[in-house]
Amino acid sequence: MRAVIQRVTQASCTVDGVCTGAIQQGLLVLLGVEEDDTEKEQEWLAQKLVNLRIFSDEAGLMNKSVQDIGGNILLISQFTLIAQTKKGNRPSFIRAARPNKAEPLYQVMGERLSTLLGKQVQMGIFGADMKIDLRNDGPVTIILDTKE
Template sequence: MRAVIQRVTQASCTVDGKITGKIENGLLVLIGIEEEDGQQDIEWLSQKLVNLRIFSDEQGLMNKSIQDIDGNILFISQFTLFAQTKKGNRPSFIRAAKPGKAEPMYLEMAKHLSLLLNKEVQLGIFGADMKIDLLNDGPVTIMMNTKDKDNY
């Protein structure tokens, strides 16, 4: 799994003119799933997300987690995180999991995050043409890859 995590003061997802998910103060998480991903990836990345200390404390230092600030998550599936651009100018997405595998994993991870946070995680719509609106706070943007845990 690959994730792009952005600390936001607000974020929303709109599909066909209708808001499907909206948050204030929290994380916008873009998630890419590949065929080899499994339950261990969901559990590891979910724990990292809810414990990641990237919110400011009283001294302005990044010492608080999303749990500490009672923040929210907007969770968006994004297969393009597995784009391969080595050959030619048109990206290849062959490493991204097929929808039959990716969608259940996306929904399972959203459920897992909701349990860890003890609140509902806001979602996009899997496979839809989504419009994401956000106000990045900081800006703080972090990338993670469950296949490269030593560096994350």
């Protein structure tokens, strides 16, 4: 699994003009699922997301997690994160999980994050044409890959 995490002051997801999820301070998480990903990678990534210390403490140092600050998470599925671009100019998505595998892992990730965070995680709609609005805070953007 690969995730792009952005620390945000606000973020939202809209599908066909309808807001499917919106948050204030917290994390926007773009999640890509590979064909060989399992719940083991999902569990590690979920723990990492809620405990990653990228929010400022009283001294201005990144010492607090989204859980510590009572922040929120907006989780968006994004298979394009799994793109291979080494050869040619057209990205290959051959390693991306097929929808019948990726969607359940995406849904369970939302449930797992909600449990760990102690509040409902906001989500996009798997496979939809989503419009994401955000205000990156910092900017702080981090890439996590369960393979590394």
